[in-house]
Amino acid sequence: MKISQAFRFEAAHRLPNVPQTHRCHRMHGHSYRIEVVLSGAVDPHTGFVVDFFDMEEAFGPLLKTLDHHCLNEIEGLENPTAENIAIWIWERTKPRLKQLSSVKVYETGDCWAEYDGTDR
Ligand SMILES: Nc1nc2c(c(=O)[nH]1)N=C([C@H](O)[C@H](O)COP(=O)(O)OP(=O)(O)OP(=O)(O)O)CN2
Numbered sequence: 001m002k003i004s005q006a007f008r009f010e011a012a013h014r015l016p017n018v019p020q021t022h023r024c025h026r027m028h029g030h031s032y033r034i035e036v037v038l039s040g041a042v043d044p045h046t047g048f049v050v051d052f053f054d055m056e057e058a059f060g061p062l063l064k065t066l067d068h069h070c071l072n073e074i075e076g077l078e079n080p081t082a083e084n085i086a087i088w089i090w091e092r093t094k095p096r097l098k099q100l101s102s103v104k105v106y107e108t109g110d111c112w113a114e115y116d117g118t119d120r
């Protein structure tokens, strides 16, 4: 069974490794949407894989680190592409949520990166 919870945050960033002519080289902002996907068996008593409230508690502190910040200034996010943000979230969430199956980072409604711990 897979369950997902979505979170949102606002942040500024610039992509330092694209050419200066690329518009994302300049500082700009996104309303990011994160999807945290968990996979596991349904507990026959609770009917949950994991309580959504527990997911919120595990992910909340990370969200605070990201929300209304300049992502480039966060340690490990010096090149804050959607891909790198997904990896960064995965590495900090997996130890707290063992059932973590993937992390999706939407920069816009149409563009996202998904990381499942492989193919880094
Ligand atoms: N593979 C990736 N490609 C790009 C990434 C990325 O993280 N991974 N990021 C960007 C930039 O962040 C850029 O800001 C994205 O811009 P865009 O999709 O155009 O979104 P906007 O909201 O700024 O665009 P509008 O068309 O004005 O809505 C680029 N590539």
Ligand SMILES: [Zn+2]
Residues within 6 Å of the ligand: 013, 024, 028, 029, 030, 107
């Ligand atoms: Zn951007």
